[in-house]
Amino acid sequence: MIGALRLNGENPTLILNDAMDTLGFNEYIFQVLIPALQRGDKVIWDNLPTHHSALARAAIEAVGAEILPLPPYSPDLNPIEKMWSKVKSLLRSTQARTQDELYEAIAFALKSVTAEDAKGWFQACGYVAVQS
Numbered sequence: 001m002i003g004a005l006r007l008n009g010e011n012p013t014l015i016l017n018d019a020m021d022t023l024g025f026n027e028y029i030f031q032v033l034i035p036a037l038q039r040g041d042k043v044i045w046d047n048l049p050t051h052h053s054a055l056a057r058a059a060i061e062a063v064g065a066e067i068l069p070l071p072p073y074s075p076d077l078n079p080i081e082k083m084w085s086k087v088k089s090l091l092r093s094t095q096a097r098t099q100d101e102l103y104e105a106i107a108f109a110l111k112s113v114t115a116e117d118a119k120g121w122f123q124a125c126g127y128v129a130v131q132s
Contacts, residue, residue: 001106002028004036004043005080007122009115012036015106025050029059039064046070046078079121083113 002020003013012035014028037043043065045051051069060067075081090109096102 003080003083003110004033005083005113005118005121006036007115007118009113009118010036011083011110011113013106013110015103020048020050022050022053026053026056029053029056034059034063037063037065041065042068044068044070044078044080046075047072077125079118079125079127082121082124083117086113086117 001013001015002025003011005011012032014032016024016027018024033043037060041063043060045067047070057067070077087106087109090112091102091105094101094105094108096105
């Protein structure tokens with residue numbers, strides 16, 4: 001699963017059936033993230049090797065969004081890590097046994113992320129939450 005987190009709590013996400021690689025990352029960028037991006041958005045990403053895709057970087061910048069790469073080994077500066085923690089906790093509590101149940105649980109967990117959650121996570125990671 002790969003996703004993003006907006007300040008308003010929206011979390012455009014894609015479930016991949018294969019391992020995360022550059023192909024899967026680019027699929028997410030073009031099918032999910034780019035349609036959700038707006039000029040002036042900031043895209044925070046860690047140093048996962050797949051994030052070094054020149055194609056993805058160019059597409060994000062073409063929308064008018066800015067990429068903010070994180071320093072190596074700094075999950076404490078990445079708000080989405082806090083979102084994944086909440087999502088995983090909710091998934092554990094559902095005890096889904098089938099793929100359909102798992103997908104339903106994932107959808108429920110992602111919808112449970114609120115704007116208040118997102119603002120708190122961005123602030124906890126040192127970002128100033130400003131709404132325009």
